[in-house]
Amino acid sequence: MAQTDKPTCIPPELPKMLKEFAKAAIRAQPQDLIQWAADYFEALCREMPPVRERSEQAALCNWTELTPEVLKILHSQVAGRLIVHAEELAQMWKVVNLPADLFNSVMNVGRFTEEIEWLKFLALACSALGVTITKTLKILCEVLSCDHNGGSPRIPFSTFQFLYTYIAEVDGEISASHVSRMLNYIEQEVIGPDGIITVNDFTQNPRVRLE
Secondary structure (H helix, E strand, O other): OOOOOOOOOOOOOHHHHHHHHHHHHHHHOOOOHHHHHHHHHHHHHOOOOOOOOOOHHHHHHOOOOOOHHHHHHHHHHHOOOOEEEHHHHHHHHHHOOOOHHHHHHHHHHHOOOOEEEHHHHHHHHHHHHHOOHHHHHHHHHHHHOOOOOOOOOEEEHHHHHHHHHHHHHHHOOOOHHHHHHHHHHHHHHHOOOOOEEEHHHHHOOOOOOOO
């Protein structure tokens, strides 16, 4: 093959894309990594990364696909409680026919024991859908929002603050100082007197960079 002097050009978005792929693969623990990777990048083109490996076992079990709507059902069953027992949550997970390996993965990542902080568990479950922190928080707002007027999903800023801090801590790639700066900016410059944050507040504002 003839050599040329043309320099190799690395797309600027490639390093972050590969990092997010690696984190998603570690969370999913697929048996067939090549097939899972193919599904991942195909879904990424549609802005909907896969939440679990699509193995023959999953097909045979006819598992329910994890979606914000399914998580919203689980959230309604928790009924406002802050703590849920692991056995009860496992049963709720089973009732909606979600894969047990995904439940175990969330339990392991969160290092949960008998008593589970529901919002933390929910945040990690949403991260299987969202992949990035911003998308995960967007899904969380959709699940937690009680606004049925068709506007941008919204939650209390105090809840957003708790979730963002926790997800960033688990992610391990974002400094605590960056998280603090973003939260201070949002609280002082974005949030109104009602103390509510909408999805548009952190996805459409160019000065808000959560990652």
